[in-house]
Each structure stands twice: as C-alpha cells, then as structure tokens.
Amino acid sequence: MSEEDSDYGDCSDDEMDDDDDDDVYGDYYKHEEVEMENKKDDPEYFEFQLLKVEDVDRLLNENVEALSRAINVTPSLAKVLLHSHKWSVQDVIDLHKKDSLKLLVDSRVLPSVKCTERVLSRNFICSVCMQPSLADALCGVSCGHRFCRECWQMHFQVQIQNGVSTELECMGKDCNVLMPEDFVLSIVTNPRLRDKYQEYGFQDHVKSHPELRFCPGPNCPVVIRAPVDKAKRVVCDQCKTCFCFHCGLEYHAPTGCETIKRWLTKCADDSETANYISAHTKDCPKCNVCIEKNGGCNHMQCAKCKHDFCWMCLGDWKNHGSEYYECSRYKENPNIANESAHAQAREALKKYLFYFERWENHAKSLKLEEQAMKKIRARIEEKVMDSSGTWIDWQYLLDSAMLLKKCRYTLQYTYPYAYYLEKGSRKELFEYQQATLEAEVENLSWKVERAEITDRGVRVG
C-alpha cells in the first residue's frame, strides 16, 4: 500500500511541474502552495487528506478485517462494533478483553434479554403477518426472534427507503438488536435496494468515523480525513469549497462552531427585518449625490465633492484612523436595564442590525473584491505581455489582493463572535483588535484599488 501511495504522490508532482510551463498562473498557485506547506507555524495550519470513495472503503475494510481477526467475529459484526465505537479497533479489543458479553450487549449485537418465546410453541406462525409458516422458513439473528422472510424483506424495504441502514433493528417486541450486514443482504434481493442500503451504510460509517468528513460542496464525492477533529479550515481541491472540519459550515474563525450556528439561524429567522439594509447605494453625507458602491473598500470618496466618508456609518473618514476607529464597535445604551420591555426589544433589534450590517457588508465587499481580483489578473497579464515588468514584478499586487481577501473573510466572521461576547474586558480587547484590523483592511483595500487606477493613468499618459 505504502509503495502505491508514494508512486501516486510522485506522479502528481510531475504533473504540476508540467503545468507550470504552459500556465501563467501555475507559478502563482504553486508559490502559494509551497508557502502553505512551510507554514506549520501558521496558527491556521491544519493537516488533512482528500480521499476518494474507494480510499475510504479500503480504510474502513482494513479496520473491519483487523478487528474480525483479532476477536474472531464475522466482518459484519465487526462493522457493527466499530460503528458504535468511533472506528477504534484498539478500544473494541480492550473492551472485548474486559467483558465481551457487556461489549456485545452494549453494541446491540446481542439482546439484553434473550427472546423467550419458542418458535415451535407459536404454531409456526410469523407474529408480524400472522401467517402460518414452516418452522425452518422463519429466520432471525442472535436475539432469537424469528419471522418469515417476506416480513423481514418488507421491513427492510420500508426502513431502507426511509434512509435507515446501520440502525436497522429487529422486529421483535422491545428488541433493539441491530441487523448485521450479512443478514440484511441475505434477505434483500432487489439490486437497487441493496445499493441504497450500502450507500446509506457508507454515509453512516463516514459520519461515525471521527477522522472523516464528507465535503459539504454540492454533489462533491470527496471525503476529508484529518488526524484531529478541530474547528479548522479545510479546502476541497475538487470543488474548492472551504469549510470548517469540525462542523462542516463555511470556515468561521474566530467565531466558534456553536456560535456561528446560532448566528446563521438568527440571520435566517430575521432575514425580513434585515432586508432593508441590502441597499447598494447610499447618499453622500455632504452633497447628497447618490453613490453606488462598486469596490470592496469602505473608505468612500464622493466623485462630485471629493468628501471622504465611511460607507458603514457615513461618518467622516478622517475619524477612522486606527486610533479612533469606532465604526466596528456597538455602543450599548448603559441604562437599558431600566427601560421598558418595548424599548429593550427595540434596543436588541438595533444591536443585532448593527452587527448584521457589518457582517453582511464584508460578505458583499468580498464578492466585489473577487471581481477586482479578476481585473487585476487581466491587468497584470496585459502588462507582462506589453513587457512592462515581469510577472514577478507585479506579484506584489496579487499578493496584497489575496491577503486582503483573507483578512476580510476573517473580519466578517469577527462580528458574530463580538455579537455574542459578554460585556467586559475580553470584549473590549477583542473589539480593539477588531477595530485595528478593520482600519488596516480598509487602508489596504483603498491602496489596492487605487494602485490599479494609478497605473492605468500612467499608461494612458
């Protein structure tokens, strides 16, 4: 196996080198990748692997075979045991050594109380369909419950159609014994149903495996494997989805998994209230001319009166230097506890809208900057073709734009965190840092946007 792995690795490296020769951007991407590799000291660095379905099957089967050999059970039962023990072969072996009966009962392989009804004493009648049957036509598993094949088959069919696979249970009264795969497959003959059963089983197994995650990208078959389960950034190389390994939502540092879930639910619930904010135009606070925001930067300059102002709060930009940057901080009414319930509700809404507006604005700016990025790329390509500087000379601009994107993304996700932070020194410190980043980002954004304009001027002149 390991030989195969290393061959595979070499091969993909060669392919990349080839790409470099005919792709102008290859250099850039490679540059970024190499940087990522070396950044083990980057606090956001996270080790993970991208697996195909076959890789996952192989990985799971290796575990199943190892356990099956170690404690001498069928592979089907080994699968049930591993599924209920986070796929740790060693844990199951240890528990088996300590008390094998307890392990089997806890994992619902054996019943806690064995069926006392004797099949023969029930006159060969299947108690589900109440049809007479030959005794040897009735079947079942370890718990002793026996039903006719037709009933098992209907039971499995209905359950599998509901998406149930690893959780298929016995039909006996109060019996929760799980149906091992070999028994299910000996009953279910319809090939489509068998496929569905195995597909759902695969999904259940990936979900119960602490090192594995499905890529949340639409219809993406990739499975991510990481040695530790942390709320870290994972990027799928097939569909380019960037997500949090722990919860599968869009990557959301510094906000935690639970908090971001709460925030997103809140935003969805309050979407109507927040809708009115989604305006793309505002009026210049000085001369009232209507201004459309078409870049990511919040530092606006009115084309008509040249007034510099902030898109978020419409305040003078001069007050937005890093020391005075107050735009990201919500000032709560200190007296709110003594106000009426109505006023408190209004204040709560005001507070939410304040944070939501900033969250939403960064999301929009990110989109606008993505377009700007394309323009910058095209622009540099043109420059290089014109022999005014090499790709390397212009690299800095692309680097800044990339960094800007990263900062703005993080900045966007600081707002849900701040919204839920309790008042106090922790919040003050956080908001100070947030404000500093906010100021730096707008500064950089302003410069990146201008840089393009400036050299267009130079070229025309």
Added chain:
Amino acid sequence: MANIATARIKREFKEVVKSEEVAKCNIKLELKNDSFTELRGEIAGPPDTPYEGGNFILDIQIPATYPFNPPVVKFVTKIWHPNISSVTGAVCLDILKDQWWVTSVFDYICLSFQALLAAPEPDDPQDAVVANQYKESKDEFKNTARHWTYAYAGRPTASAEYDSKVEQLKNMGFDEHKARVALSTKHWIVEQAMEHILS
C-alpha cells in the same frame, strides 16, 4: 404485499373481540369497507382533561405496507389540541413510531391517542397557534379546548361566556366555525377576532 396488511387486520379484528384490554380502553373500531383499508374509530376523551365527556371520531387508513408502516389517523371531529391540526384534523405522532409493528391498530389508537389527549406535546406541534396558547396560557387553552369539546364532540356542559361570544359574532353574520376559530386564536377578544376574520 397488501395481502400481509389484509391478513393482519383480519386477524387483529378476530383477536380484539376476545381482548379485555380494548374494553377498558373506551375505543370503538369498525371496518368502513370490505377491503380492510379504511377504519372508523371512536375514542372517549380521557377523564380530567378538557376532552372529558367528548366523543371523537377518527378516520384510519391502513397503508398497503401495513404493518411495516403505521396506520394514518385523522380526527374527523374538530378538536383544539397542540398536536392535532384544528383545520384538517391531521396528527403528528412520533410515539411508537419505531416499534409499532408489534402492536395492533387497537393498541396503537388506545395507547398513543389516549396518551396524546391526556398529555399534549407542545414542543412538537402540529398546530402552532394552539401550541403557543398551550405554552403561554394553560388556562385559556383548557377553557378553549373544553369549549370545542362541547361544540363538536358532544360534551354536555358549556362555558356561557365563550358561547355568548360565538353567538354575538354569528348574529353579525359570520360563519359559526370561523367565528369560533378566530375567537380561539385571538384570546376570546371579540374585536380582535372580528379583525382576524376580516383580514
């Protein structure tokens, strides 16, 4: 597979005649046709609940996949209950969903429906208006449910106050049931109920 369903229902009916449990349960079940796919049920409101003294008619459909899927039950009698739609009578029931194939239709109706009438589950509501009222004002809910039991399920006594309010709206030309729904929804405040109907 419908033959399994039919064989089961036939057998259940045969066994039920002998069973004492069913007699205790205060339920009646009868076949609506010869195909064993539709049943009509009748349950008595449990004592010490707002449904006491009422008789509720149920419409029970036996799916072709019975007993691997549960019967589909609907209230024909209008009822004010968080887990039963006051409009369609549809029931959202998770009780026994996992293991119901070991029971019979009789047990299913007897155990889960009597329990549901005795102890609503407002956190898993079918009717959001009723569920909210149940959570926010238990007394108003009880009185309203009792009034509905009187109006639709044959409970002998009524609340004079609620009755006269329904009458008041009826005299103004509104449909009686619509008036009752609006009053039940709007805390029995006549003006708000009127607005509700007209909006």
